Amino acid sequence: MLSIRGVSRSYGSSQVLHDVSFDVAAGTLVALVGRSGSGKTTLLNMVGGLDRPDAGTVLVDGADVTALDEAGRSRLRRDKVSYVFQTFGLVPVLSAAENVGIPLRMRHTPREEREKRVARLLDLVGLAGHARQRPDELSGGQQQRVAIARALASSPRLLVADEPTGQLDAETGLSVMALLRGVVESEGVTALVSTHDPVMMRLADRIVRISDGRVTHDEETAG
């Protein structure tokens, strides 16, 4: 599904990623862990073409992301790779339902189909009753659920989440993590999630640990 091969990246004189390589199999939830500054975000950005490696390739579904031009990268994010961020990134004046509908609108999904899918997704993330609320009328956990629903709207192959629970308290964070775990099962999506939290790691199929830009540890979890 996702194949990272020999990816390196430096900022100026400091090298952030050193020849990083690993694969992610379809339908799995992989946790990317490491101390702050170890290069997690940098790596995740490579996957959806938000950043480009100095060397190495990133293959999504067999296609080389690093070779895509601007339009290709937009298409990649619209169709295959969805992001969820620590700061939920919802559009403030739009309702939860409208936020979830944005990727569908970008694909010009017919209105009825769009509304049906939005309703289903909100239901999936447990927010069926909050469709018309705006982000500032939702709790942090609820906002992140909306963001996850929005990320799933375009039926992506790969869900990339960069510390999705970073701004949430432990309990809410865990429920969001459980939701991610659930959608991997129910939607058949592949997920790459960076996190600091050991509890969250337990929910993953596999843990990839990087430190100082090198993969130091890569193991399947018992679960």
Added chain:
Amino acid sequence: MSLHRPSMRGRARADRGPLLLTALVVFVAVLITAAVPPLIDRRADRAVAEAVSAAGDAAGMTAQVPFDAETPGYPRVRRPNSATVADGYAGSAQQLLNPTLRSVFGPPVVSVSSSDLELRTGGLPGRTLRLVYVGEPASLTWTDGSPPAQDPSRGEERAGPAPWPVSVGLSEAASEVLGLSTGDRVRTEDREGGRVELRISGIYRAQNPSDQVWKVQPQLLEPAVFTDTRGITTSFTSVLLSADSLPDGRLATAPTDMDVTIEFRPTAGSISRDNAPVVIDSLVELGAGSGVAQDEGPAIDFNTRLSGVLERILDQIAVATALAIVLLGAVLVAVGLALALTADLLTRRRGGVLTGLRRRGASLPGLWAELAVESVLVTLLAGGAAALVVRLLIDELSLAWSLPVLFVAVVGPPTVAVLAAARATNHRAAPANRSARRTLAVTRQLRRITTEVAVLLAAVGAYTALSQRGIATNNGAAASLLPALAPSLVAVSGGILLLRILPPALTGFLRPAGRLRGSLPLLAASRAGATAGRVLPLVLIVTSCALAVFALSVRATASGSGPVAPDARPLAGALADGLRDLALVAGLLLMALAVLALVIGALGSAPERGETAARLRTLGLTVADTRWICLGELLPVALAGGLVGWMLGRVLASRAVGLLSLRVLNDLPADPALVVPVITYVPVVLLIVTVVLVAAVESSLRRRERLGQVLRA
């Protein structure tokens, strides 16, 4: 309260863009406000002298005096002292002038002239002659013959006019036109058919044709000749009497046919704006006594249009000055808003740093002082440079009108910044408790409504003052400030009202935009409402557009070419030019400020827009799409602000035509029709172009950046 110099320098360097912009606004504003008042004042002073000299004959004063009456029934006698008598009349007329008028008018020119005589000898009809005596014109050259003398063929005393001819001189031009030369004897007739014989004693030429004498009696040098469409020529010629031949002329013509005219001309530059009212009063006083015989001497009838000329130019100066004050007021208000906007921009960029300093315990007065050092420096440099330029260019400097600019430039930035820092670090500003939040929201609304109502009331008050009292230009700037600010305050009010209407209207677009299938209309509408809600940019766009349209329309209307009465005297010269230039400069500056407001507004909302764009791009939106969203976000503000401003400016200009009495400038009988020139559309077009440019620049910057980096920021 110690100032931390390195951090001050660092901040100034980091924000040199907005600081330079502030400096530029201060520079231009001080340039205009320091140069215009003295220029207008100086030109108004000169305008009186210009109007007097342009009025020509109309600025002169004549006194008509009938020659001392002959007693009916008695035989007529030759009065050898006629010339002395005429000169005596001039003396009496001058005696009647008060010291002001005596200082204004030069020595009078006395002339005696007969009524029209028709030349009967030779040639065709249509040749009219007048016998004219003009005292002793010093500078004549007799090119042929000699000056007119007492007729040598008669005795000292005699009765009856005929058959003695009157000796007269002819100008070279007259001799040519009439075909007469020295020694010729011709017959003329007056209207009643009375015969008057003339003998040409000689031909003369003026040594100094520009002498005032020849202005009073121009036909003594050059006959007026007219040829009509059928080719028939008529001519009017004055022939010269000397002191010796004047008594013969009187005796030869009917008893009441000769009048003494005493002609006064104001000496150049003797009437200024300061003494003109006194001159008018003196003339009125003199007019009251005219036609009344003095204790001894003749009845003198003074006649002048000078007071009309002076009243008109004083009126025109008053209107021009009022208009200049209104335009300056417009510049001041718009510049004030622009400076507030640059202060806001600066504060936005420094928000984090200042809040941090505050959290680490910096006192608000300390922060204020640190920032004030910077704003004082910027203001001093920019204002000082402008003042220097003004001083060099016009050799005069008055900073009274610049003070508000300097004040806002000094106090604005630190105050806005400190208020923002105080708000950000005030815990009550974001209470967790819901009801406390509601109370706070209500308080904010109330504060906003109070401000709006205050501005609206000021606008209404100013407008009422303007329509009831007009702008008093003679009792100092203070009294005239409120009415002069009327157009500006109305424009600001328009901006405030639009600020109430536009954001909800745009948010209302969310619904219909949501019904469309694509994402762009919805996303643009979601941003547009927020951007339109930014107070200063929208208010400044509306205000400066309205005032630019106002200034340019008033300019076009005031210099418009309508039907003008033939004897109308439009304000001309340096003052008229100054007014036109001022309106143009103000119009252009206001246009620039409208664009500046839009650009600063766009800069202010750029971080949010960039953040939204970055988020949406992670969802697959293309850079090209973000450009459309940017257009959709900014265009409503630009269009609504520009068009509302345009309409408001037009309305203001059309009201101003009457309220500021623009007809006075062109000496029109009625208010001129409003002229809205094409250039008034320029601000609207500029705003649209600016939006397109901003969108293009933003998207080209966006293409270059790495999304991953943007999301980190």
